[in-house]
Amino acid sequence: MHVVAQLAVSLDGVASGFDVDLARFYALASLWQEExxxxxxxxxxxxxxxxxxxxxxxxxxxxxxxxxxxxxxxxxxxxxxxxxxxxxxxxxxxxxxxxxxxxxxxxxxxxxxxxxxxxxxxxxxxxxxxxRTVRVDSSGALLRACLELDLIDELALLVHPVLVGSGERWFDTRQLNLHHVGTEVFKDGVLWMRYCVAI
Ligand SMILES: NC(=O)c1ccc[n+]([C@@H]2O[C@H](COP(=O)([O-])OP(=O)(O)OC[C@H]3O[C@@H](n4cnc5c(N)ncnc54)[C@H](OP(=O)(O)O)[C@@H]3O)[C@@H](O)[C@H]2O)c1
Structure with a gap:
């Protein structure tokens, strides 16, 4: 089974407090065709x-x-x-x-x-x-719990060109090594960065 998590984050790692193009978010998320x-x-x-x-x-x-x-x-x-x-x-x-x-x-x-x-x-x-494919739709407690338990195979971050400054970081527990899979740059400066999680 492949478990992927996609989340929208700011450049300083906060998952809320900025505008997200939801149509793009879900168009990209649909690429995994999760069951x-x-x-x-x-x-x-x-x-x-x-x-x-x-x-x-x-x-x-x-x-x-x-x-x-x-x-x-x-x-x-x-x-x-x-x-x-x-x-x-x-x-x-x-x-x-x-x-x-x-x-x-x-x-x-x-x-x-x-x-x-x-x-x-x-x-x-x-x-x-x-x-065969599960997509975790969380930027908070559920995602952190799944990462702690080594349940996530792939992380896709939609990194937004904004510094929020305060707010909960999406990940703050322990070091995780990631393998870069690919990055797409959109005209508005949003990066779609995909990583495999190395266990
Ligand atoms: N930026 C993004 O891409 C993005 C994506 C998704 C969501 N969000 C936003 O994130 C906010 C919600 O985040 P959140 O962190 O409050 O909630 P969340 O991601 O919905 O996580 C909370 C859920 O995780 C469960 N949970 C936490 N730790 C667990 C563990 N160790 N074992 C089993 N279950 C565990 C909780 O279980 P219980 O049932 O026991 O409470 C609860 O159901 C919303 O505002 C949402 O809009 C943003």
């Missing part, structure tokens, strides 16, 4: 009002599966996410200690870990189900 998009609950919650207000196009049969790490069962917009017109279906990733769901909940679930989702086990289970 599963792995997202954290906080990323979903940050967009929840937009998701709920978006037109319900219905599931896209050929789209990836949206798998959301949600060990505290904080996400409630499952139907709206499924109907956004990008994903084929949604999968809630829970842990043993996740609060009970409503009895009428119909969202598919995968339970791993005790009080937190076991990310390595999730990838193992998805691999057993035939998934």
């Amino acid at each position: 599963v998009t792995l997202v954290g609950a906080d990323t979903i919650l940050a967009q929840e009002s937009d998701v709920l207000a978006a037109p319900r196009r219905g599931p896209r049969a050929e789209g990836p599966l949206l798998a959301v790490v949600d060990s505290r069962a904080r996400v409630h917009s499952w139907n709206a996410l499924r109907d956004l017109g990008y994903w084929s279906d949604v999968l809630a990733l829970y842990a043993d200690q996740t609060p009970p769901r409503p009895p009428d909940a119909t969202t598919r679930e995968l339970t791993t870990g005790y009080d937190q989702v076991d990310l390595a086990e999730v990838l193992t289970v998805l691999g057993r189900r035939g998934v």
